[in-house]
Amino acid sequence: MTFSQRLYKKLQPIWRKNHAHPFVQGIGDGTLDSDKFRFFMIQDYLYLIDYAKLFAIGAVKANDLNTMGKFAELLDSTMNEEMSLHREYAKKFNISLEELENAEPAPTTLAYTHYMLAAGQSGSLAELVAALLPCMWSYNEIGTELNLRPGASEHELYGEWISMYSSSEFTELTNWCIGLLDELAEGKPQSELDKLEEIFLHTTRFEYMFWDMAYHQQMWPTDE
Numbered sequence: 001m002t003f004s005q006r007l008y009k010k011l012q013p014i015w016r017k018n019h020a021h022p023f024v025q026g027i028g029d030g031t032l033d034s035d036k037f038r039f040f041m042i043q044d045y046l047y048l049i050d051y052a053k054l055f056a057i058g059a060v061k062a063n064d065l066n067t068m069g070k071f072a073e074l075l076d077s078t079m080n081e082e083m084s085l086h087r088e089y090a091k092k093f094n095i096s097l098e099e100l101e102n103a104e105p106a107p108t109t110l111a112y113t114h115y116m117l118a119a120g121q122s123g124s125l126a127e128l129v130a131a132l133l134p135c136m137w138s139y140n141e142i143g144t145e146l147n148l149r150p151g152a153s154e155h156e157l158y159g160e161w162i163s164m165y166s167s168s169e170f171t172e173l174t175n176w177c178i179g180l181l182d183e184l185a186e187g188k189p190q191s192e193l194d195k196l197e198e199i200f201l202h203t204t205r206f207e208y209m210f211w212d213m214a215y216h217q218q219m220w221p222t223d224e
């Protein structure tokens with residue numbers, strides 16, 4: 001079994017909770033309250049601004065030109081495809097680009113992005129990939145699973161979201177990241193593998209927290 005498969009298997013209890021979350025299920029059956037989705041889209045846009053930076057750091061840390069080019073492709077696809085989905089949703093919700101970019105991050109958004117950027121900046125390339133992988137992998141799996149539901153990808157509001165994350169382009173980039181983690185983990189001492197596992201666990205947990213934050217539209221607990 002590969003390193004990534006071992007992590008995937010071990011973290012299935014959290015992974016399945018992500019899939020079962022009412023926010024995800026609501027996208028799948030089309031019943032999600034559109035205000036919750038609006039909140040999610042704004043926070044996710046802020047999240048993606050920082051997430052894209054991880055790919056830029058990956059390009060800097062890459063050991064060969066092929067890997068550097070792939071990180072550049074991931075950066076481009078995040079900023080110009082994934083984030084353009086959010087910009088289209090913003091139009092539907094009458095949110096200007098300025099409002100979108102300058103929105104206030106929720107505590108979970110801040111905690112998640114800062115954790116990932118810290119892991120990516122201060123750690124090895126393997127640590128950076130361990131931090132960003134649960135994000136891509138779980139969205140690709142959720143999108144693919146929801147896309148199997150008859151009519152889900154045609155839903156007026158949520159269909160495009162499902163189509164984006166189940167697309168062959170997103171699947172191909174996700175699989176490349178999975179393969180890279182396995183390559184980088186090869187031959188590493190147990191102490192380093194444990195560190196990778198810890199980072200992967202943390203961002204898997206953050207994925208759950210992000211769904212939950214959006215579902216409850218959680219901002220700071222004080223008004224000031």
Ligand SMILES: Cc1ncc(CN)c(N)n1
Nearest residue numbers: 044047048135136139210
């Ligand atoms: C919180 C979160 N996690 C993952 C993804 C998929 N890139 C996302 N857009 N947002």
